[in-house]
Amino acid sequence: MILNRYLFKEIALNFTATLLVLSLIIVGNTFVRLLASASSGDLPLDLLGNMLLFGSLKNLLRLIPVALLIGMMLAFSRLYRDSEMVALGASGVGPKEFYRAIFSFVLPLTVLMAVAVFIFSPQLEVQNQALRKEMYQRPEAAGIPPGQFVTAGNKTNNYTVLAEGIDDSRTVMERFFIRVQDGANEILVWAQSAILFVDSATGERFLQIRDGYRYENDAERGGMSIIHFKEHGVRIPLRSFTRSISIESVSTLELLAVASPANQAELQWRLSIVLSTLVLALLAFPLSYTAPRQGRFSKIAVAILLYGLYANVLAMLRGMMERGELPAWIGMWWVHILMVVLAFWLLRKYYGKPA
Template sequence: MLFDASLRKELGRSFVGTLIVLLTVVITLMLIRTLGQASKGSVSPSDIMLVMGYTVLGYLPIVLSLSMFVAIIGTLARMYQDSEMVIWFASGLGIARLLRPLARFAWPLLVAIAALSLLGWPWSQAQILELRYQFQQRSDIDRVAPGEFQVSSSGDSVFFVDRDSSTLESARQIFLATEEADKSAVTTARQARLDHRADGQTWAVLEQGQRVEQLRAPDPGVRVSEFERYEVQLQRDPVGSPGATVRSTPTLSLLEQSADNANAAELVWRLGLVFAAINYVVLALALTSANPRSSRMGHIVTALLVFVVYFNLLTLGQSWVGRGKVSAPALLALLHGGILLLALVWLMARHYQWSPRRLFKRGVAA
């Protein structure tokens, strides 16, 4: 019991340190990615921190799994190098006996990973989708950015106001290009103002300008007109909600609609994160071994390589299920069940010290 408590304490310290490092890296990468999306107009600059937070929350199961995997391998490698495992083996206990303290350490993390994968991931994706929808569907008034060409929410107009203009309430040097079914028009004006009317509609009143219209069939031609006052109705604030995507669909809904390949692929991804986290505990114990010539970083590199290979297999399996090449239950059984079986056989071979030479000698003796 004393050894188990000491092992779990060291695993906890190693896990926290690894988690802090990985979270720092992930947050930095997500911040750069979110800033890029904001510069392209995909998200609002004021929602950068929210989008980044939801994104990090969605990928937290992967970070927790990797942190747990690296912490277990790093701790066991140190015990081998400091000859603590020699004392463990000398007491008559095999390596498989370490599964109990590892399971006691890992089960809260496995519960958290399951909750984040099955519940947190779709919720965070739904929140990100809502923020992007609100920004993309904002009204034409909110789209005004002095000194920049902006496209209306309907996509049929492009407008520009002078950089010296603060808002559209009192703008100068306006450019407006519109596209309609029978004509296209370019309107310029020296100044503009907003007119909020009693019916709730908002009109942009352009003053002292010119309008050039390119007419199409059946009466093609060009019409140029000058005006002292010209009114353009602006689109009201949008209503409604964004449509649900596969990523933002709750897990229970995916189970009910698992006949669809896209839903089955997303379900395989979420369940795969949980099963992979369980397999990492067994894999870490089976992989770590005594090698005086290898440094601790060698074990960490091995852990990262195994994690990357497993993660790529999970991504590849999701793609196969989405294309209908394999069913979701078959993939879960073959991939995760196969890796768990391989890890258990490997662990038992080390626990009972199986080797081809010893098995051959026993066969000959029999």
């Protein structure tokens, strides 16, 4: 029991420290990317914090397996460096005792991972998609910052837009002006307010302009027609955005209900995130074996490369399943089996045949 608590503590401390460092790196990179989008006008500043939160939580689940692998290897590498592994081996402590401590920590973590991946992760993605939809419908996302003229298009087909101000809700543009040049036809619109909205069927942006005037030149008769309107709609493709409903936001029960290739791929991907926690925990102990006078961090570099290969193969298989190029019965399960076989092979190589 004393040994079990000691090893549990070593694994937990190193895992927590590794996860914290990796999280700081991911959060920092996400913040820099979002800040660049905000500075270029693609992301409203008031949504920066929420986007950072959702993006960081989403990436955190994917960091846990690799953080566990590196943390466990750091813990066992220290035991090898301080000759504690040699002393424990001489005292009759074998891999069974180590795995008892390993899985007393990993099994509860895996249960939490399963709950997070299968239940909370889709809900988190729904919130993320809702936030992106709100961002997409903001005037700033269409390239219409308040108080600035914005021009898009070419010499014969172009738009010039000006919104003098945007209200506190960040949705209504006040004292709105737009000039549309379509070949020889020129249209000027001035209105008290305008709202940007997105067509749910086509994904195109439209301006709902209220209480204004439309000025249009008449090429055939000459002169200009003036129309006063209460409400008017104009399509405004100022920037090109690709919008699609992410399958990551679909609940696990809905994925089980429809056996499409994309749903099968997503289900196996979610299961792979959970299984990789157990697989990497099984692999970490024999992979951390360090011979005398061997560098402490040499095996960690090998582990990171091995994890990169493992994760990339799973991602490649996921893409093949989504495109229907790989049957679901082949899927991703065999990759986990290969990693388990590798773990047992390393155990036998370094620690001999179990008694």
